[in-house]
Amino acid sequence: MLDAELAHEREYVAGLYARLEELREEKRRQLAQVRRAGAVGTMQNVSERDAFAALYEDRLAQLDAVDDRLVFGRLDLDSGEAQYIGRIGLTTEDLQRLMVDWRAPEAGHFYQATAFDRQGVRRRRHLILQGRDVKAIEDDVLDAGMLTDDESLQGEGALLAALNSKRTGRMSDIVSTIQSEQDRIIRSSISGAVVVQGGPGTGKTAVALHRAAYLLYTHRDRLKSAGVLLVGPSSSFMKYIERVLPSLGETGVVMASLGRLMPGIHAVPEPNADVAAIKGRLDMAAIVANAVSNRMRVPAQNRILEVDGRKLTLTPRQVRRARERARATGKPYNEARVTFVKILLRELTEQMTELVEAGNIGNNADRSYLAEDVRTARDVRIALNLCWMPMTPEKLISDLFSKPEVLEFCTPGLTPGERALLQRPADAPWTESDVPLLDEAAELLGELDPAAGRGLAQQEHDRARDLANAKQTLVNMEAAGVDPLMSAEELAEQNREQDARQTAAERATSDRTWAFGHIVVDEAQELSPMQWRLLVRRCPLKSFTIVGDIAQTSSVAGANSWQGALAPMFGDRWQLEELTVNYRTPSQIAEAAVRMANAAGLVVSAPKAVREGRWAPIIDEVSAGAVVDRLVEVLPEELEALDGGLLAVIADGDLLPQATSALRAAYGRRIGTGAGSYEQDIVVISPREAKGLEFDGVVVLEPSVMLNHEHGKVGDLYVAMTRATQRLRLIAAQPVPAGIAG
Numbered sequence: 001m002l003d004a005e006l007a008h009e010r011e012y013v014a015g016l017y018a019r020l021e022e023l024r025e026e027k028r029r030q031l032a033q034v035r036r037a038g039a040v041g042t043m044q045n046v047s048e049r050d051a052f053a054a055l056y057e058d059r060l061a062q063l064d065a066v067d068d069r070l071v072f073g074r075l076d077l078d079s080g081e082a083q084y085i086g087r088i089g090l091t092t093e094d095l096q097r098l099m100v101d102w103r104a105p106e107a108g109h110f111y112q113a114t115a116f117d118r119q120g121v122r123r124r125r126h127l128i129l130q131g132r133d134v135k136a137i138e139d140d141v142l143d144a145g146m147l148t149d150d151e152s153l154q155g156e157g158a159l160l161a162a163l164n165s166k167r168t169g170r171m172s173d174i175v176s177t178i179q180s181e182q183d184r185i186i187r188s189s190i191s192g193a194v195v196v197q198g199g200p201g202t203g204k205t206a207v208a209l210h211r212a213a214y215l216l217y218t219h220r221d222r223l224k225s226a227g228v229l230l231v232g233p234s235s236s237f238m239k240y241i242e243r244v245l246p247s248l249g250e251t252g253v254v255m256a257s258l259g260r261l262m263p264g265i266h267a268v269p270e271p272n273a274d275v276a277a278i279k280g281r282l283d284m285a286a287i288v289a290n291a292v293s294n295r296m297r298v299p300a301q302n303r304i305l306e307v308d309g310r311k312l313t314l315t316p317r318q319v320r321r322a323r324e325r326a327r328a329t330g331k332p333y334n335e336a337r338v339t340f341v342k343i344l345l346r347e348l349t350e351q352m353t354e355l356v357e358a359g360n361i362g363n364n365a366d367r368s369y370l371a372e373d374v375r376t377a378r379d380v381r382i383a384l385n386l387c388w389m390p391m392t393p394e395k396l397i398s399d400l401f402s403k404p405e406v407l408e409f410c411t412p413g414l415t416p417g418e419r420a421l422l423q424r425p426a427d428a429p430w431t432e433s434d435v436p437l438l439d440e441a442a443e444l445l446g447e448l449d450p451a452a453g454r455g456l457a458q459q460e461h462d463r464a465r466d467l468a469n470a471k472q473t474l475v476n477m478e479a480a481g482v483d484p485l486m487s488a489e490e491l492a493e494q495n496r497e498q499d500a501r502q503t504a505a506e507r508a509t510s511d512r513t514w515a516f517g518h519i520v521v522d523e524a525q526e527l528s529p530m531q532w533r534l535l536v537r538r539c540p541l542k543s544f545t546i547v548g549d550i551a552q553t554s555s556v557a558g559a560n561s562w563q564g565a566l567a568p569m570f571g572d573r574w575q576l577e578e579l580t581v582n583y584r585t586p587s588q589i590a591e592a593a594v595r596m597a598n599a600a601g602l603v604v605s606a607p608k609a610v611r612e613g614r615w616a617p618i619i620d621e622v623s624a625g626a627v628v629d630r631l632v633e634v635l636p637e638e639l640e641a642l643d644g645g646l647l648a649v650i651a652d653g654d655l656l657p658q659a660t661s662a663l664r665a666a667y668g669r670r671i672g673t674g675a676g677s678y679e680q681d682i683v684v685i686s687p688r689e690a691k692g693l694e695f696d697g698v699v700v701l702e703p704s705v706m707l708n709h710e711h712g713k714v715g716d717l718y719v720a721m722t723r724a725t726q727r728l729r730l731i732a733a734q735p736v737p738a739g740i741a742g
């Protein structure tokens with residue numbers, strides 16, 4: 001019976017792949033047809049064909065991305081219908097449904113139905129595919145009436161199979177085995193902020209990514225034009241997760257690490273934790289505002305300005321009044337400056353006119369000339385700039401930290417010690433904690449050249465024009481004998497989507513003021529109040545998915561409680577959800593990490609580990625200075641135990657470079673370090689870099705130095721210990737932190 005079932009599923013799945021292939025073939029044909037039309041015809045024809053080619057290529061890429069494990073579930077419903085669930089929706093040519101997209105409402109039953117609440121489902125079947133082949137099926141029979149003697153649950157659970165598989169150094173999707181507590185969060189309402197708290201390995205990142213895909217599917221109209229922003233702690237983390245959304249058929253999400261949230265700035269991590277803590281505090285907003293006001297000066301006495309041999313007078317009173325009127329416009333600094341300059345130029349031109357007329361040489365026709373003379377006179381330019389200097393955010397923040405007198409003036413609330421920490425050279429690189437300050441400055445300063453800012457109306461106009469062009473394209477293509485195989489409406493919709501997607505992605509990197517429709521923040525416990533301020537500016541609707549684990553906070557500027565972190569920005573308009581099952585770490589390792597955290601006074605939510613591992617944590621106590629030697633000694637044993645799996649050596653401080661060079665000497669190019677090297681089978685990284693990642697095996701060097709006692713956080717060691725999916729070893733010369741050994 002089971003063989004027959006398996007054979008049936010294989011046949012059905014082969015049919016789905018055949019349909020996928022047909023769709024691909026159709027796109028390839030369309031692409032070839034467009035390309036054959038080649039670069040003939042008018043410029044407009046050629047660029048239209050390019051647009052079509054890009055559209056077809058995009059669709060082909062989407063169809064290619066969903067190939068692996070295209071289908072993973074089947075529901076047998078009370079109605080007698082069998083419904084297949086997969087990465088995308090598929091229909092026959094005459095629109096008979098073959099497979100339902102996992103994000104469609106009816107697919108929700110696949111993740112939610114239980115024997116107590118069947119939701120019309122009699123049986124849920126997991127199809128376990130390898131490549132395109134169905135390797136096994138696994139049934140949850142929800143309606144007891146369906147159980148017969150020869151039909152029972154089959155094979156290893158799809159979930160455990162996924163959890164036990166070797167890591168690849170890149171995160172993969174969990175679409176086939178999303179658990180019901182995760183699914184509830186993924187499908188929760190788009191409005192407001194949802195906070196997903198969960199211990200290590202509870203699938204927070206996975207949930208965040210699947211939720212982004214779900215929201216884009218369910219609220220396509222709203223989100224395709226506004227876009228979704230996904231924020232993670234570091235570029236290495238972004239690299240780790242970058243393949244998940246494409247595998248779910250979504251390419252429209254803008255991904256950015258905390259250092260990349262300001263267009264044009266590639267910030268490095270903040271090297272000094274105390275500096276990060278100061279720059280992360282909300283009172284930095286007032287400090288930046290002081291720095292802006294500090295750029296507006298009223299001269300202490302009259303200034304004499306020479307224009308064309310004549311002497312004009314600029315009085316403090318004039319400047320003060322022009323400044324008041326400019327400020328009253330409520331515009332940002334650079335934009336209000338335009339008003340300020342206009343007022344003073346007019347007044348100076350009047351003075352000039354009076355002087356010229358008093359000298360009796362001239363007539364009314366010369367007035368416009370005079371205005372130009374005044375505007376371009378060197379003295380006038382210098383005097384007006386001294387009173388109100390045009391300013392970029394970069395210059396403002398750089399001056400603030402590199403000029404002691406500016407820093408002192410702008411930071412009356414800081415202690416001399418804090419000021420000394422902030423002080424740095426003008427050419428110091430931008431750090432992640434500068435990014436919110438630059439953003440704050442940009443907000444207060446406004447456009448340097450206000451005429452350069454494109455209004456919303458203009459954007460709307462452009463969009464409407466592009467739409468009209470898209471329709472015309474279709475007409476022209478048909479006239480040229482190329483069959484686009486789609487209706488005008490379909491094309492217009494496609495172009496709009498593509499346009500919106502590109503626009504969102506492009507604008508995110510080039511336009512600071514772009515307002516996203518939704519923001520997903522991962523490892524959100526690391527964010528400082530100033531970083532939250534920036535993010536809320538990027539999504540004024542405050543539609544957020546916020547995932548993290550307060551116990552894993554390692555940034556000193558980060559959060560100690562969700563209430564404390566979110567109240568300033570969200571008030572009480574956020575809702576807390578919890579994930580309670582640890583899918584990553586075997587119970588022996590998870591328990592050791594929790595014991596250690598508790599012994600160190602850290603309150604952690606201790607999720608229940610879903611599986612037991614083969615090994616308890618191994619502790620090597622060695623003599624002083626022998627940690628790296630022991631590492632080299634035990635590495636073969638670790639590699640053998642992992643049998644081809646990925647191993648991370650997690651070390652902090654001096655041990656990091658020492659371990660790297662010792663292992664390089666023994667293993668050469670097999671050793672990876674830092675972002676983008678996580679597919680190497682041996683990686684040496686710091687606990688910070690390891691945040692959010694996972695490896696089959698982990699060796700932690702000198703755990704006690706990761707306790708970070710000076711800042712009252714034990715997050716780093718907790719993070720390091722919970723990265724392992726199979727095996728954990730600790731090598732310590734200093735006393736092993738309490739609790740680990742049990």
Ligand SMILES: Nc1ncnc2c1ncn2[C@@H]1O[C@H](COP(=O)(O)OP(=O)(O)OP(=O)(O)O)[C@@H](O)[C@H]1O
Pocket residue numbers: 159162163172173174177178179182198199200201202203204205206207549552583584691692693694722
């Ligand atoms: N429903 C699931 N099915 C299969 N695998 C899952 C499921 N949920 C989580 N996982 C796996 O568990 C591991 C941990 O997930 P993830 O990285 O999302 O956890 P996390 O809560 O973000 O962890 P941390 O806070 O430690 O970074 C990943 O390998 C993920 O694929």
